[in-house]
Amino acid sequence: xxxxxxxxxxxxxxxxxxxxxxxxxETQSLFENFIExxxxxxxxxxxxxxxxxxxxxDETGAREGFFKHKEGKPGDLVCALYDExxxxxxxxxIRNGNVAIILGGGGLKEVTAWQHDPKLSKEANAMIEVSExxxxxxxxxxxxxxxxxxxxxGNLNFSEDEEDE
Amino acid sequence: MKKTNNTxxxxxxxxxxxxxxxxxxxxxxxxxxNRMELAARIEDLLIQKKWNKKEFAKRIGKHPSEITxxxxxxxxxxxxxxxxxxxxxxxxLSDLYSKKQVQTLNTTTVFVSLKQVPxxxxxxxxxxxxxxxxxxxxxxxxxxxxxxxxxxDN
Amino acid sequence: xxxxxxxxxFNVEFRLQGIELLKGTxxxxxxxxxxxxxxxxEINVESKVDAQNKLIFxxxxxxxxxxxxxxLLGALSVSCIYYVENYEKLxxxxxxxxxxxxxxxxxxxxxxxxxxxxxxxxxTFKGTFLHNAILPIINPQQLQNATSE
Numbered sequence: 001x002x003x004x005x006x007x008x009x010x011x012x013x014x015x016x017x018x019x020x021x022x023x024x025x026e027t028q029s030l031f032e033n034f035i036e037x038x039x040x041x042x043x044x045x046x047x048x049x050x051x052x053x054x055x056x057x058d059e060t061g062a063r064e065g066f067f068k069h070k071e072g073k074p075g076d077l078v079c080a081l082y083d084e085x086x087x088x089x090x091x092x093x094i095r096n097g098n099v100a101i102i103l104g105g106g107g108l109k110e111v112t113a114w115q116h117d118p119k120l121s122k123e124a125n126a127m128i129e130v131s132e133x134x135x136x137x138x139x140x141x142x143x144x145x146x147x148x149x150x151x152x153x154g155n156l157n158f159s160e161d162e163e164d165e
Numbered sequence: 166m167k168k169t170n171n172t173x174x175x176x177x178x179x180x181x182x183x184x185x186x187x188x189x190x191x192x193x194x195x196x197x198x199n200r201m202e203l204a205a206r207i208e209d210l211l212i213q214k215k216w217n218k219k220e221f222a223k224r225i226g227k228h229p230s231e232i233t234x235x236x237x238x239x240x241x242x243x244x245x246x247x248x249x250x251x252x253x254x255x256x257x258l259s260d261l262y263s264k265k266q267v268q269t270l271n272t273t274t275v276f277v278s279l280k281q282v283p284x285x286x287x288x289x290x291x292x293x294x295x296x297x298x299x300x301x302x303x304x305x306x307x308x309x310x311x312x313x314x315x316x317x318d319n
Numbered sequence: 320x321x322x323x324x325x326x327x328x329f330n331v332e333f334r335l336q337g338i339e340l341l342k343g344t345x346x347x348x349x350x351x352x353x354x355x356x357x358x359x360x361e362i363n364v365e366s367k368v369d370a371q372n373k374l375i376f377x378x379x380x381x382x383x384x385x386x387x388x389x390x391l392l393g394a395l396s397v398s399c400i401y402y403v404e405n406y407e408k409l410x411x412x413x414x415x416x417x418x419x420x421x422x423x424x425x426x427x428x429x430x431x432x433x434x435x436x437x438x439x440x441x442x443t444f445k446g447t448f449l450h451n452a453i454l455p456i457i458n459p460q461q462l463q464n465a466t467s468e
Contacts, residue, residue, distance in 0.1 A: 004175070005174055006174050006175045006176070006177035007173075007174040007175065007176050007177060008177055008178075008179070008182065009176040009177065009178055010178055010179065010182050010183060010186065011182065019174060020177070022177070028179070028181075029177060029179070031182075032179050032181050032182065035181050035182065035185065036181065039181075039185070043185070043188075046185055047185050047186075047188055047189045047193070048189075048193070048197060050182065050185055050186050050189065051186075051189050051193060051194050051197040051198075052197055052201065052238065052239075054186070054194075055197055055198050055201045055202075055238075056201070059198060059201070059202060060201050060202060060205040060238075061205075063204075063205055063208060063236075063238070064208075065204060065205075065208050065233070065236030065237060065238065066201070066204070066236075066237060066238045082237035082238065082239055083239070084239050085234075085239055085240070085241075141346075142170065144391075147342070147363055147380035147382065147394065147396055148272075148363070148365065148380070151173050151174075152173070152174060153170070153171055153172065153173055154170045154171075154172065155170050155172070156172065156174050156175075171388070263371075267367050267368065267369045267376070271364075271365070271366045271425070272363065272364070272365045272366075273363070273364050273429075273462050274361065274362065274363045274364075275361075275362050275457060275461045275462055276359065276360070276361055276362075277359075277360050277362065277455045277457060277461075278357065278358065278359045278360065278386075278455070279357065279358045279359075279360065279452065279453070279455050280356075280357050281356060281357070282355060282356055282357065282358055282451050282452065283451045284451075285355065285447075285448055285449065285450045285451040285452075286446060286447060286448055286450045287448075288347070288448060
């Protein structure tokens, strides 16, 4: 997957920076695709998710309790924002402590594990790939977090045919 | 030579996000905020007491999954549950709603430079680009290092 | 030991409660060509308060870069923790809910914290290629004029 990490300026706040992914050739981020896919049938739930993200960014930070962890591979930072009670819209993200999150896509979770649902599989795997890419760049020094952990700094463009330095 | 890239992420705005955010009513925003702040406050109190979810669940007589729900920021607490929580945490109800414990006051950044730094500690380890070539681990992977130790009983 | 300071209408009793090293990294530049004769420092000071425990945290983040700003040579983050006896009288809550501290007192905390960080930095980088990278003296005016959030 070739993509760029961008900051969602309408959602970011003093406590938490909110990012998403724009795949090369597209104009919308994965998070916007998630909204587009669900805005007709699950509008209220999407509005609630946006309200929650804004509270995370402006008031509370991206607290561990707000996310369901171990959604990706062991040790990666892939998680899912907790569903509203009685609702099943699942949004996958990568969390860096309480101060930064990268939003991906998601969908309706009507199965016990995302691996059993093709749509959720696709979205979760995309975030697993992003998490691995970021980890690799952090290790190589091409990417770093700012001292307060809120901002990602460095090469935010990920292209599979990029030459190694 | 690897240079430091100081680029931050591009700012991205979306009419779709803006449109939906504008549809949220003040009441709904307040509901969401209060639930999340309450969950955050309970989590802070547990951290202060050094209790994990399991420990808190045991003390309050609930299943850990119930605690997970409480801390998710989506739960609508009843007065009775809040009373139970404050009793176990040994605080008053008003303490539960007090302002967040640690608040940020200010953040300032300055840039300064240091000129004519005296020559410092010189390293013996060679810079790989100038003196030594890197070991080729792929071709030498079959070599095994062996080490033998002899102990003498004195 | 609490210290009483009277300064232009306010009295503060406070002590340095603790110093915590939050982060320390060292990166030898990849090439001998990168000069260490002139260095650049980016200093970020965050101040946080804990009303319940009457604590003020001054967190100083320092990044040391090469002259051309392209190489990050080292980084350090130090938290200086102050206990303020008369916290309630000193910290005001503004109409919009934000907290406010007397400016001269904040300047003093900035100064003490940066000096402490200078010492911790020297200890941390002692014996390394950054042995002589002493944090320069900061003009308090620079902190006042710098961008704040």
